[in-house]
Amino acid sequence: MSFDKKSCCGTKYFWRCERKNDCNARMHSDIVTREIVRKLHPHNHDKPSPEELAFYEQDFSLLDPNYCHPVKSINRSYMQRKLSKASNVNPQIVQLCSQLPDPMEIDTRQFQQTNSLMLFGTIAAAAAASSGSSPPTIGQKRLSTNCVPIKMKSPRKKEEDPAESTITAEELRSVYDITKRIMKMMKPVTEIGVRWQGDQDALLIYLSHDNGAEDSVFFPVVVISKDTKSLMTAVEGFTGKRCEGKITLCLSPKVHILMHDALISNWTHGKLFLVNSNSPDFWRLTPVDAFGDILIQM
Known part of the structure; x- marks a missing residue:
């Protein structure tokens, strides 16, 4: 768990799982006694492996699980990279790599010495991996023989036939007649159509x-x-x-x-x-x- 924040009342510390983006596990502890007073949401992942616990350089079997104990801060991404490399590393260079300092604790005054050790380890790893095969020429590009270049055609706008967008005289006359009928139907009736047969002045x-x-x-x-x-x-x-x-x-x-x-x-x-x-x-x-x-x- 990693520290999240202090409670508003000032009596508790809030903690959250180190896998913040993947796990919703939470925990509350007393500020004075460091006792765990509440656990929220169980972890959705397995317990840390012994290899992962080794990075903290602490014996967790001697610690009370009901209390909070400060441990060394470890960058999880760095730890995953180290574990991944350790599973694929050549045994011949394990001893050389163990002599390198922790990247999180590199002293700038020893930067030149560190570079020399890293260069020596790289040369030794390359020599062990080659095992008699000729090294590739520096600067030579590797070209895949299975790739076939694909020629993409640029999308072209479909040319419209001018005859399709032209209205003929017959269609225009038909539209005019229909519009005239609709306008006549929409025109309000203002008088009753009667034939007057009486006096012309009436x-x-x-x-x-x-x-x-x-x-x-x-x-x-x-x-x-x-x-x-x-x-x-x-x-x-x-x-x-x-x-x-x-x-x-x-x-x-x-x-x-x-x-x-x-x-x-x-x-x-x-x-x-x-x-x-x-x-x-x-x-x-x-x-x-x-x-x-x-x-x-x-």
């Missing part, structure tokens, strides 16, 4: 009471002449009241236009209006479409 409109209801029932009303007086007479007959003020055209809740003859003269048959006669000064006619939405253009 006007047929449809009126409904503006009482805030979701559904409105419209009744046909005939205006004798396309002027303000005839329109007021027709609206009074529909509501059963007498208008003491004026009639306005409501284009929005905030915009009202006073009715006049030039405006009425351009109307066609079959228009839909909501009639609001609550105000004695101004009666409102609100033009709507077949969905009950207010129309701005008449």
Whole structure:
């Protein structure tokens, strides 16, 4: 285990497994007595081998397992490299390697002497491994005879046929006709299509009471002449009241236009209006479409 941190209360030390990235084992110890007070998460690996314990240069059989004991700090990566080399090392150079100092404890003043010993050990290992075979020439590159060079083709953009992206006149006409039909279907119905066979100066409109209801029932009303007086007479007959003020055209809740003859003269048959006669000064006619939405253009 390696030291992690001191607890917030200041009475415990927190420890964690040296294999921090692989093992989640944790441990808590008392700061004063060094006694282990808690163990968290068991180790997920085998116990250290005798070869690994030898790096700490301490007899662990004499130590109490319920207490924390300081040991020598060992770099695990360095230890693994040493163990790996020890399993494959030539017996002839074991004695020479034992004379080398620990890399973690190299003294810079003895650097030149260390280099000489390492060079001598390398020469001895090379001589023992060769055992009569001719050494390779220095600087000669080894070429594999089994490798076949692969030629990679650079990806090229597929050329598009210009004929595929061109729209013919027939396709364009078909798209135009379909779009025209869709626009016609989306256009709101602003009037009821009727054939008027009465007086040419008269006007047929449809009126409904503006009482805030979701559904409105419209009744046909005939205006004798396309002027303000005839329109007021027709609206009074529909509501059963007498208008003491004026009639306005409501284009929005905030915009009202006073009715006049030039405006009425351009109307066609079959228009839909909501009639609001609550105000004695101004009666409102609100033009709507077949969905009950207010129309701005008449």
